[in-house]
Amino acid sequence: MDTLESMQVFVRVVELGSFAAAARNLDLSPAMVSKHIGHLERRTGARLLNRTTRQVRATEVGATYFDQCTTILRNIDAAEAEAGAATRSPRGTLRITAPTEFGNLHLPAIMAAFLERHPEIDLVLDLTNRSVDIVQEGYDLAIRVARHLDTSLVGRRIAVSRFHVVASPGYLARAGHPQRPAELACRPCVTFAVPQPWTTWTFAHGGVSEQVKITPRMLSTSAEALLQATCAGVGIGLLPTFVCGKALSRGELVSLFPDCECGMLGVYILFPHRNLLPARVRIFIDFLVESLGGGADEDPWDFTS
Incomplete structure (x- = not known):
């Protein structure tokens, strides 16, 4: 068997803590993953992994071997990237998970442009508001929108989305414009x-x-439902700009207290903690940041300023 390939499999098993998760991540069968680990253990003459019914952990020797393997693979990856950057296109399948509303409102156009620019990359996009374990479920990266981020994953904030208190012109014509937040x-x-x-x-x-x-006239788990209800004049809403920004710019909603700070969400991109980040993941991160066009402290959907 190819020892370098076996090293890649071994590194992924240690990082993910599971033969099955490594198999999904690498598009291999669990049996093939086992063969690669067996090849390395026979080659080194040492037991590299302790296996239980629930988890796989590196032995003491295996932990040292893991560090050496990651160094070797990182150096190979860097050498190949430098030698072939001018001629080799990133390829493979990119698996991404993102919140439903953010994904539906903002990702389709970005994804279409990304795929057009990189024809050898395929995309799997899972839109869900549940808490996804991207390591165990085999995703390459996750987009999260949250006030605070509590995770062991590696990542970076790429934008912010500020909250605005908003109402429709029809509602304001009927009920009047509140002058103070207390109202x-x-x-x-x-x-x-x-x-x-x-x-x-x-x-x-x-x-x-x-x-x-405040007294809720309507509660919902869906930001899109709250947006439509606010535009329809049901009441006054507190919405982030990635949801209400376009409606504000079109005059379908009015920001009632634009000089007030009403809170903020961070837009984060996260990926499993591993030393080798595939080229397709790196270029997608750069493309997403470029598409949003700002910085970690900028709000690309706030058209009120």
């Missing part, structure tokens, strides 16, 4: 139902912070 306590509001009902909205202006307890 929202007496207005019908639409807000998120998860992870718990967002019934306390925070406003900051001029160094002063204020919290307002």
Whole structure:
């Protein structure tokens, strides 16, 4: 068997902690993964992995061998990248997971442009709002949109999305424009139902912070549903710009307190902690950052400023 290929399999098994996860990630059968590990253990004359019914861990010798393998493979990858960068195109299947609303609203055009630029890359895109274990489920990377990020994965923030308190022109014509955030306590509001009902909205202006307890007229787990309800005049909404930015720019919604800070989400791109990042993953990260066109502290969907 090819020893370098076996080293790649061994590294992935240690990183993922599972023969089955490594097999899915590498598009191999579990039996073939076992053959590669057996080849290395026979070649080295040492037991490299301790196997249980639930997990696979490197032995003490295996941990040292893992470090040496990653160094060897990293050096080979760097040498090949330098030698063939001018002629070799990235290829393979890129597996990505992203939140449903963010994916539906913003990823199709980006993905289409990416695939046109890189014809030898295929794409699997899973849109879901559940918490995905990208290591165990074999994804190359994840896009997350969150206030705070608590994860052992490697990643970076690539943009922010600020919250605006918004209402439709029709609603404002009917009910009047509130002059102060405190007035929202007496207005019908639409807000998120998860992870718990967002019934306390925070406003900051001029160094002063204020919290307002609102009464939900509508609760939903779907940002798109809240957007449509707010545009229809059901009530006043607190929405992030990646959801409401286009409606604000078209005049379908009005930002009621644009000078107030109402909170912010970070847009993150995450990938499993491993030393060797495939070229297709690196170039997608660069392409996504380029497509959003800003920086880690910029909001590409805020058209109010």
